[in-house]
Amino acid sequence: xxxxxxxxxxxxxxxxxxxxxxxxxxxxxxxxxxxxxxxxxxxxxxxxxxxxxxxxxxxxxxxxxxxxxxxxxxxxxxxxxxxxxxxxxxxxxxxxxxxxxxxxxxxxxxxxxxxxxxxxxxxxxxxxxxxxxxxxxxxxxxxxxxxxxxxxxxxxxxxxxxxxxxxxxxxxxxxxxxxxxxxxx
Numbered sequence: 321x322x323x324x325x326x327x328x329x330x331x332x333x334x335x336x337x338x339x340x341x342x343x344x345x346x347x348x349x350x351x352x353x354x355x356x357x358x359x360x361x362x363x364x365x366x367x368x369x370x371x372x373x374x375x376x377x378x379x380x381x382x383x384x385x386x387x388x389x390x391x392x393x394x395x396x397x398x399x400x401x402x403x404x405x406x407x408x409x410x411x412x413x414x415x416x417x418x419x420x421x422x423x424x425x426x427x428x429x430x431x432x433x434x435x436x437x438x439x440x441x442x443x444x445x446x447x448x449x450x451x452x453x454x455x456x457x458x459x460x461x462x463x464x465x466x467x468x469x470x471x472x473x474x475x476x477x478x479x480x481x482x483x484x485x486x487x488x489x490x491x492x493x494x495x496x497x498x499x500x501x502x503x504x505x
Contacts, residue, residue, distance in 0.1 A: 338443035358427025
């Protein structure tokens with residue numbers, strides 16, 4: 321399948337509905353002071369390499385613009401109950417290999433511990449695996465990010481690799497765990 325065919329095949333509907341969330345394309349209007357604050361909150365980005373970057377509205381616009389004319393997705397997570405933006409997701413698609421690598425950030429702390437991250441994760445994961453040509457979805461996190469490990473495991477992903485002592489967090493080396501789920505397994 322050509323890159324343009326995969327881009328068309330992966331055209332996300334205007335909204336993907338989960339049990340607790342609505343997923344929709346992240347746009348320029350979503351770059352708000354609150355969003356920039358999430359990226360600057362040490363607790364929100366504690367396990368992400370975003371903790372090393374100083375974010376501004378301009379840097380966020382450049383990042384969003386990097387998704388243009390690609391098969392990759394940048395997604396806003398919105399709480400169904402009130403429509404509030406609570407986080408973001410990404411899907412980096414390799415059309416030649418039929419894979420996507422996904423990530424999530426639930427930036428709004430009042431949304432933590434409510435199953436919103438798991439619902440968003442499952443919603444995107446299941447949708448991706450139903451797309452033509454998509455055969456595998458992957459993700460990774462530090463072993464110490466117990467909440468993310470639980471999300472991946474509860475969504476049916478299986479650990480496929482460990483990079484021992486790969487990344488430093490507060491000067492301590494941590495393993496990176498890589499998970500995957502195949503369409504046909």
